[in-house]
Amino acid sequence: MDTMRNQKLYKVTFLHLGKCYELYARHVASSNLWGFTEIGDLVFEPAGEGIVVDPTEERLREEFRDTRVLHLPMQAIVRIEEVDRKGALAIRDAADGQKITPFPMPPRNR
Numbered sequence: 001m002d003t004m005r006n007q008k009l010y011k012v013t014f015l016h017l018g019k020c021y022e023l024y025a026r027h028v029a030s031s032n033l034w035g036f037t038e039i040g041d042l043v044f045e046p047a048g049e050g051i052v053v054d055p056t057e058e059r060l061r062e063e064f065r066d067t068r069v070l071h072l073p074m075q076a077i078v079r080i081e082e083v084d085r086k087g088a089l090a091i092r093d094a095a096d097g098q099k100i101t102p103f104p105m106p107p108r109n110r
Helices: 055-063
Strands: 009-016 019-030 036-042 069-073 077-083 090-093
Touching (some): 019 077, 055 090
Antiparallel strands (some): 009 077, 036 069
16 A cells, blocks of 8 residues: 555644745654644755756755755744645735746836
8 A cells, every 4th residue: 555645634724924934844742842733844846856946946855955844933823724635835025926937037217
């Protein structure tokens, strides 16, 4: 039997520095730190898998590469969903929900 298939998978949506992050993790629990939720075993696609590279996934993989466990303040968590399979990771602007582009954009004309 495939053990990865039997493990629970959670989609965690949380706010951080004006952005709304969506990550996938195998472990979610109350933290020993009062007022925090513990998020561990972050799930990313293996590096170099497939032809298309997802810049958001690469950015999040780099940002959390040395992270064993995230301790998120409860008030920063938007929601936690138990899901059947991993979807695309996202970083959105918290104010309007638009996906944040990791590429530099030219300044707008005023």
